[in-house]
Amino acid sequence: MDSLDTQIETILNGQPLSQDIPVICDYNPWDLFSRSVTAVIFNEDMDVLMVQESKSGSRGKWSLPAGKVDPNEQIIDAIRREVLEESGLEIEATDLVVIDTFGYNFRFTFSGHVIGGQLKTVANKHSIEAKWCSQTAIKSLNLRYEDTMDLVNVVRNHNISLAMDPWRRPHFTAIGAHNRMLLRVVFTVRRKQNNRQYVLISRLPFPHLPVCAMHEKHNLKSILTDFLKEKLIKKYPVDSLLGVLSVEHNGVPRSPQDSPHDGLCITVLAKSRVPYEGMGRICGDYEWMQMSPSLEALLTRCLDNPNTELIQWRPKFWCKRPSKRRTNRSSHSKNMDKLSAQIAAL
Known part of the structure; x- marks a missing residue:
């Protein structure tokens, strides 16, 4: 042993x-327990991949590509499948960034990038449509979950940190x-x-x-x-x-x-x-x-x-509708914004 x-x-x-x-x-x-996956995918312009829900109860609302892990399925395979089904795009997952827990719900959020496929234009049972949205535009969407922008910021800041430390090992x-x-x-x-x-x-x-x-x-x-x-x-x-x-x-x-x-x-x-x-x-x-x-x-x-x-690790699961209240962003997020601007200016 x-x-x-x-x-x-x-x-x-x-x-x-x-x-x-x-x-x-x-x-x-x-x-x-319930296991689900979510992907935060950025393109070259730092737009975010968003999908419009087609399921009853949330039809017409927008969210990040997400879904449940099927029985007898690997978690990494589930995120690739969900993104392909809901957006039409093939992705390579690059890092497991966040685990959310709430009761018996476990959600695994990955970063990644597009390696193939075509953006969905025809509605089906998985989603109505998919599109790239600027981070400003996301705030005006009818979002299914209140913490969508929070998670986008977490993954964006994570990607910025990785750019400064290329030797760090990704998590899967x-x-x-x-x-x-x-x-x-x-x-x-x-x-x-x-x-x-x-x-x-x-x-x-x-x-x-x-x-x-x-x-x-x-x-x-x-x-x-x-x-x-x-x-x-x-x-x-x-x-x-x-x-x-x-x-x-x-x-x-x-x-x-x-x-x-x-x-x-x-x-x-x-x-x-x-x-x-x-x-x-x-x-x-x-x-x-x-x-x-x-x-x-x-x-x-x-x-x-x-x-x-x-x-x-975050102890709160996204289970509420978007709140219209303004929230104060953490000093860490503000510092990462400044760092992002400095990197972009290089």
């Missing part, structure tokens, strides 16, 4: 853990079979005495990263918080979840005789704002493992740059 250092490095490199490693669930507070779903919905935790703490990073591990029945079963009534942060409070740390700082390191999924059975394994294992990175010396006593089934220098270097890059190195 691979060492824990090797297992964590495998996750950081976007690969699934070996199927020879049993998945031990340390916390089991349900398995009724790793092909790993699971028959449950699981949350794996990489929880780190820094020790003042030697200025080294430690990671929390569960010791029984063999050393492994802690794993929690997901529950449809709780988002990722609440599951993580409940787990740490119950098992380890009573005063866990709930705002220390930095983002998602990897997503393991394999919707395609190896053979017709295989049992279903259309589950997920999402590995998140969290850090303690309290140093090792102030953590206090933890449950006897757990301990802190000092990382090897090479692993610490990999993980430090993620800890220091979570906005670019990790898949963003």
Whole structure:
């Protein structure tokens, strides 16, 4: 069996853990989940690909290309299929940027670019039409979801950050079979005495990263918080979840005789704002493992740059109609706008 250092490095490199490693669930507070995909596609003029809905209940409204992942389908295949069905365009997905969660709904948002096809002009059951829209024009559309522009800005800013760091590895779903919905935790703490990073591990029945079963009534942060409070740390700082390191999924059975394994294992990175010396006593089934220098270097890059190195996680799903209220944009979005203008001027 691979060492824990090797297992964590495998996750950081976007690969699934070996199927020879049993998945031990340390916390089991349900398995009724819905998986969907969304694409934010820009053209050379930074216009966004939008589609007009044809389904009853939302007919005539506009949205980003999106849809549910079919049974026995890979997530990456689902986003290509949905964009082709709704817009007529073939795309190459370039990065998994955001994961939205709300109850049992999981939505995976990809960036990408067009590699073929023709823009749809004839309505069918998938959509009425598709067109490229400027970001200003999108605001005047009858949008199905209120956070459409927010997600467009998130992916746009993500693409700008990538342009400044060409060595960053893109994120995709790793092909790993699971028959449950699981949350794996990489929880780190820094020790003042030697200025080294430690990671929390569960010791029984063999050393492994802690794993929690997901529950449809709780988002990722609440599951993580409940787990740490119950098992380890009573005063866990709930705002220390930095983002998602990897997503393991394999919707395609190896053979017709295989049992279903259309589950997920999402590995998140969290850090303690309290140093090792102030953590206090933890449950006897757990301990802190000092990382090897090479692993610490990999993980430090993620800890220091979570906005670019990790898949963003958002606990809110787009389930409301567009609001007419004006909202204040974050200082990060405003700074990214300035940076975008500077890059364009080069």
